[in-house]
Amino acid sequence: MPNNGQETVLVGSRGPRLSGQVVLVTGAGQGIGQSIALRAAEEGAHVICVDIREETARATAASIGHTSTSLQADVADEQSVAALFTEVRRMGPLDHLCNVAGVAGPQGAVVDVRPDEWDETVRVNLRGPYLMSRAAVPLLIETGGSIVNIASALGHIGWRREAAYGPTKAALIQFTKSLALDYAPRIRANSISPGAVHTPMIQAVLDETGADPDTYGAIHPLTRKLIPPRAIADACIFLLSRDATFITGADLPVDCGMLATGRTTQELTQ
Ligand SMILES: NC(=O)c1ccc[n+]([C@@H]2O[C@H](COP(=O)([O-])OP(=O)(O)OC[C@H]3O[C@@H](n4cnc5c(N)ncnc54)[C@H](O)[C@@H]3O)[C@@H](O)[C@H]2O)c1
Numbered sequence: 001m002p003n004n005g006q007e008t009v010l011v012g013s014r015g016p017r018l019s020g021q022v023v024l025v026t027g028a029g030q031g032i033g034q035s036i037a038l039r040a041a042e043e044g045a046h047v048i049c050v051d052i053r054e055e056t057a058r059a060t061a062a063s064i065g066h067t068s069t070s071l072q073a074d075v076a077d078e079q080s081v082a083a084l085f086t087e088v089r090r091m092g093p094l095d096h097l098c099n100v101a102g103v104a105g106p107q108g109a110v111v112d113v114r115p116d117e118w119d120e121t122v123r124v125n126l127r128g129p130y131l132m133s134r135a136a137v138p139l140l141i142e143t144g145g146s147i148v149n150i151a152s153a154l155g156h157i158g159w160r161r162e163a164a165y166g167p168t169k170a171a172l173i174q175f176t177k178s179l180a181l182d183y184a185p186r187i188r189a190n191s192i193s194p195g196a197v198h199t200p201m202i203q204a205v206l207d208e209t210g211a212d213p214d215t216y217g218a219i220h221p222l223t224r225k226l227i228p229p230r231a232i233a234d235a236c237i238f239l240l241s242r243d244a245t246f247i248t249g250a251d252l253p254v255d256c257g258m259l260a261t262g263r264t265t266q267e268l269t270q
Helices: 033-044 054-064 078-091 114-145 165-183 200-209 214-217 229-240 265-269
Strands: 022-026 046-051 070-073 095-100 146-150 188-195 251-254
Touching: 022 033, 022 114, 033 054, 033 095, 033 229, 046 054, 046 078, 054 070, 070 078, 078 114, 095 114, 095 265, 114 146, 114 165, 114 188, 146 165, 146 229, 165 188, 188 229, 200 214, 229 251
Parallel strands: 022 046, 022 095, 046 070, 095 146, 146 188, 188 251
Antiparallel strands: none
């Protein structure tokens, strides 16, 4: 309602932030990818859910409804990504790519990590986002879109028994900067570095090590709990949205202060 001749602005009434946009999310079958897919749909996007496990991608898309589609692909396989993008191009313009699919890799000291385990971790966590971005860039240039890569706090700090995973995430943060610089001003590219997020991936680590969620969550100064996947999704929506128009080449920690400590789990909990 007009007030002294001035337009009234309703705080928080801007509406959905991705209305009418198309967002492709890899690893959408569970965990952080699933949460990003659901949040993007809440923000008005059409979501293309991609996962190597077809049935899980289909289930996420089904839970969203008619504004979502599911497609199966191995993000680290060149032919699979080519076939995926034949389908994506057929569907029309693409506004955003979220590279979320990843693997935890082996939990072991350097000499205990087998070369095939190392290669598989690099293949999915680094070659995957590279192949997906390479295929998506021509479409994103058309729409002036953006990319978000899910890296990790372990891409910033050393961590025992993470000799394959940590290096892939450090490299992914650097790769994101390459994307940002190579394709400015048409495409923005940013990464998110989560702390420990309560997903099936971290549950598997808890099961393997026998740690309970609260003990593991103690690495986070802010909450002393594992981070809910939705917290990463909220940050991702922000980076995709117009609110982040002037942000590119950045890495955003969503880690409840973990990186601010500069310390490792072992040091914090001993
Ligand atoms: N959970 C955490 O604590 C945490 C912390 C930091 C970063 N991350 C990163 O966030 C991302 C998601 O992690 P999450 O915890 O949700 O994992 P998750 O294991 O729960 O889910 C990963 C999803 O990716 C899919 N996937 C795996 N390999 C694939 C491939 N080659 N092609 C297509 N899909 C594939 C899986 O099927 C699964 O649905 C990963 O990149 C992970 O490294 C996770």
